[in-house]
Amino acid sequence: MDENLLTIEDLAKIFVCSCESIRRWSSAGIIPKPIRVGRRAIRFRESDIRCFLDRQSDANSAADQIQHPIEVLR
Numbered sequence: 797m798d799e800n801l802l803t804i805e806d807l808a809k810i811f812v813c814s815c816e817s818i819r820r821w822s823s824a825g826i827i828p829k830p831i832r833v834g835r836r837a838i839r840f841r842e843s844d845i846r847c848f849l850d851r852q853s854d855a856n857s858a859a860d861q862i863q864h865p866i867e868v869l870r
Contacts, residue, residue, distance in 0.1 A: 799843065800841075801833070801842065802842055803840075804838070806840075810849075822838075827840075827848060828848050829844075
């Protein structure tokens, strides 16, 4: 299976925040855990981020009316 991987920069666009915020949230366990793809590079599985966003939108029914944030990147 060919999994789509997202960079920290991709997540910063999705969440409309800084790359440093993504790093802090990742370290704190607020967002799904990334995978290491090299000595220094990390990526986030798109499926993990979609599930996370879906859980967040379930908690906030008003978010159901908004276009899925990952679609904005395409």
